Amino acid sequence: MRKILRRLFINNFKSIFHLIQNSKSTNFKIKYLNLEIKRKCKLGEKGTFLKTRVDQIITPNIFKNGSWDYFIIDFINRNTKNNINYSFIDIGANIGLITKQIIEKNKSNINKFYCIEPEGENYYLLCQNLIQYKKKDIRKYKIAVTNKKSRKKKIYINENNFGDFSLIHKSYLEKFEIINTVNINEFFKNNLNLKKEKNIIYKSDIQGLDEIILLAINNEIIKNFKLLIIEISNPKFLSRNYKKFEKILEQFNYIECYPDGKISKARLKKKIYSEDKFDLMLSKN
Secondary structure (H helix, E strand, O other), X not given: OHHHHHHHHHHOHHHHHHHHHOOOOOOOOOOEEEXXXXXXXXXXXXXXXXXXXXXXXXXXXXXXXXXXXXXXXXXXXXXXXXOOEEEEEEEOOOOOHHHHHHHHHOOOEEEEEEEEOOOHHHHHHHHHHHOOOOOOEEEEEOOEEEOOOOOEEEEEOOOOOOOOOEOOOOOOOOOEEEEEEEEHHHHHHHHOOOOOOOOEEEEEOOOXXXXXXXXXXXXXXXXXXXXXXXEEOOHHHHHHOHHHHHHHHOOOOXXXXXXXXXXXXXXXXXXXXXXXXXXXEEEOO
């Protein structure tokens, strides 16, 4: 009976958080959850804490799996070397789960972390979740990257999924926040020493802008990318600009898609022109 109840509970995390999120109270609002890790998992050691938000996507998955998008960390682990110093660029760092899992589970020498997250509450939790790693060089930026001049913009908020905040206005998103933006090439120029940081792991998850930002990055910067991990959610843009994307692709000798696994350049092109949505991971190793 206990096993049956446990299975039912696990399968209904999303429903439970939906009820919490939509509960009516004139006195209180559940803003953050402070989770104590009961046993060692991919997000930390037993007895440590993780701060998150009430939503219907990320937090239920954390409860169920003890991890978040761990295929990214697995790809990094398989394609980095212990004798090389890497810098990790986390664009769309959210509440710091990817960076946190890398620190907890990656055995290679990633000695600098650049975490970029524009939305205020996510940024606060990012700082809280990474504060324990005082010996790590973690640099945090409350800003969004764009392919245009730096200025203030609206970021649209999905209250059911705190991983679905976007500079692109979608019909189902009404709430927004005013944030600062920076041109992606200016960010690299002003914050990284590209003459020394020649082994960059670039990860981007910014809800429809990943492809646009990637194609806006100067090639002299992309030459320093050893791994490239982006969410393909705007395949139409890539198909319209495939020749430019292909020049980036030619610099990498290994292609992997999640959840498909290793694929050829020809199959990747077919997926993009078929307007599939997936996570793309490239390696020069």
